[in-house]
Amino acid sequence: MTDQIIAVTVLGDDRPGIVADVTGALVGLHGNLEDSTMTLLRGHFAMVLLVRTAVSLESVEAALLPLSANGSLVINARVLGDSALSEVGGPSYSLRVHGADRPGIVAAITGVVARNGANIVDLGTRLGDGLYVLIAELQLPSEESATGLAAELQETAEELGVDVHLSPVDDDLL
Amino acid sequence: MTTGTITWAMPELPRGAVRAVVRAPDPVLSTPGEEVDPTGSAAIELAADLLATQLVSPGCVGLAAQQVGVAARMFSIDVSGHAKTRTCHGAFVLCNAEVLSATRKESGREGCMSVPDFTGDLVRARRLVVRGQLPLTGEWVEISTDGFEAVALQHEIDHTVGLLFLDRVSGPHGIHPRRTYL
Numbered sequence: 001m002t003d004q005i006i007a008v009t010v011l012g013d014d015r016p017g018i019v020a021d022v023t024g025a026l027v028g029l030h031g032n033l034e035d036s037t038m039t040l041l042r043g044h045f046a047m048v049l050l051v052r053t054a055v056s057l058e059s060v061e062a063a064l065l066p067l068s069a070n071g072s073l074v075i076n077a078r079v080l081g082d083s084a085l086s087e088v089g090g091p092s093y094s095l096r097v098h099g100a101d102r103p104g105i106v107a108a109i110t111g112v113v114a115r116n117g118a119n120i121v122d123l124g125t126r127l128g129d130g131l132y133v134l135i136a137e138l139q140l141p142s143e144e145s146a147t148g149l150a151a152e153l154q155e156t157a158e159e160l161g162v163d164v165h166l167s168p169v170d171d172d173l174l
Numbered sequence: 175m176t177t178g179t180i181t182w183a184m185p186e187l188p189r190g191a192v193r194a195v196v197r198a199p200d201p202v203l204s205t206p207g208e209e210v211d212p213t214g215s216a217a218i219e220l221a222a223d224l225l226a227t228q229l230v231s232p233g234c235v236g237l238a239a240q241q242v243g244v245a246a247r248m249f250s251i252d253v254s255g256h257a258k259t260r261t262c263h264g265a266f267v268l269c270n271a272e273v274l275s276a277t278r279k280e281s282g283r284e285g286c287m288s289v290p291d292f293t294g295d296l297v298r299a300r301r302l303v304v305r306g307q308l309p310l311t312g313e314w315v316e317i318s319t320d321g322f323e324a325v326a327l328q329h330e331i332d333h334t335v336g337l338l339f340l341d342r343v344s345g346p347h348g349i350h351p352r353r354t355y356l
């Protein structure tokens with residue numbers, strides 16, 4: 001079998017050692033970890049990692065099975081197709097939103113982003129004590145599209161009663 | 175663009191040769207540089223080669239000895255004409271450079287010829303004073319600068335002590351795929 005990419009997601013109760021346990025279980029498959037991300041979402045462990053391996057999906061699932069046996073973690077694995085690289089080729093922008101928590105902030109803001117042809121490449125949200133914060137990085141279709149996007153975001157932010165800031169992210173090659 | 179208070183001039187060096195630029199994970203990039211004798215023939219040749227290599231590398235505003243495979247405390251800089259440059263000291267080479275003061279820290283995103291796949295978010299001072307020796311004469315000079323030249327100097331001095339921008343990235347979400355958009 002040729003190499004394939006298997007995405008592994010791990011969710012559950014946080015404790016020290018989960019990353020070491022999951023990656024340790026995968027080492028035995030002679031797979032290679034590629035990109036991964038992990039964070040705590042209100043105290044819950046959440047991780048996605050991509051493994052390039054020649055072994056089958058069933059072998060990966062079997063290797064990880066002992067970790068979910070006691071019910072504290074939910075682990076899923078699935079084969080991914082080849083990635084579609086960067087559809088939107090324009091400039092990077094940083095988006096920051098904060099305001100009083102209410103339903104629909106993320107849906108409304110990201111709806112504006114999508115309608116303007118921009119792609120979200122990184123996003124995080126946090127809920128504090130009544131304060132909602134959204135930070136995202138966008139790739140815009142063009143530099144010219146920033147003005148229209150900023151105006152529409154501002155309009156939507158006012159309807160939601162939140163603050164929004166859109167600013168360019170410049171890469172400096174040194 | 176302003177010119178700093180310059181009380182020194184970069185000595186004229188012999189014509190340099192273009193050297194190959196190494197990429198991470200080449201171990202030389204993680205090797206702290208040896209102090210150099212700026213008046214020695216090897217150092218003068220290296221200085222000239224850094225300038226020559228930087229000149230032919232598109233978008234390159236600085237190049238450290240480690241990036242051409244030599245673990246030495248030397249780098250070249252030239253931020254002339256860059257859109258974000260404020261104070262500018264032109265094209266020069268510094269040996270045995272160290273930071274004397276670094277203030278007005280701001281976050282930014284930078285990339286490196288030796289790490290072509292990634293850019294990283296990091297905090298760098300935008301007001302900087304460094305001292306170092308000029309090649310050929312060995313004269314000690316002090317350079318006060320700001321903005322983009324300050325960022326470039328910190329990036330290159332880091333190279334000379336074996337550090338990449340990857341070693342200073344702000345957090346796990348601070349690494350990004352290099353964009354080709356210009």
